[in-house]
Amino acid sequence: MILFDENNLSPVRRRTLERMTNAALKLYQEQKFPSPEEITREAEYAKVTLKSYFSTHSEFVEYVVKQVINSFDKPPMNNTVEENVEKLLTWGFGELDTHEALMRDALRISQQRWQESFSGDVENNDVRYIKKSNRKIALSEALLPLKSEIPEETRQKLVMLMSVLYGTEAMTVLKDSFGLDKDEIIELTVWGTKLMLRQALEEARAKWDNC
Helix, strand or coil, rough: CCCHHHCCCCCHHHHHHHHHHHHHHHHCCCCCCCHHHHHHHHCCCHHHHHCEEEECHHHHHHHHHHHHCCCCCCCCCCCCHHHHHHHHHHHHHHHHHHHHHHHHHHHHHHHHHHHHHCCCCCCCCCCCCCCCHHHHHHHHHHHHHHCCCCHHHHHHHHHHHHHHHHHHHHHHHHHHHHCCHHHHHHHHHHHHHHHHHHHHHHHHHHHHHHH
């Protein structure tokens, strides 16, 4: 639970929150998974300071992720779907690579909350997953030019399948299990998404030709 109204913070409280957020980002950039104590020490505050803003450390990490995502400047999309997908994945995996430790920590929290939803530690209605819709929105926009070329149901299936290839989960698997670097991940996932696109278009055209 967030213990403040972001729109009504005093200047002092806002500066304190910004310092703690920047301290956390600095430690994540050093490929660390900082504890609340490490974050407040880096920001030069008392250990209890963070607890006056967030009821849990997970809530603070979610807040930091939100600030990072809101600072992203997503590339503009055009009318060519394959170009859109390549541009989106190239940009997206670049940002994920830059903030890898933070995004991995966010993924850990998402998995932890999923587990808690079965353990009875939290109410099911309170279980929220970080970045739940960001990739869906971005991919839906990238695939918008297909609206007149394939059925809407197929386009939504493409969004779902591409969501598996685009995100922290895909980056983690491809780095940890296959040893790929950022550029190799981009090359592989762009190749995979383009195969999906071409298959979907081929099937749609074949269906219409037979009508």
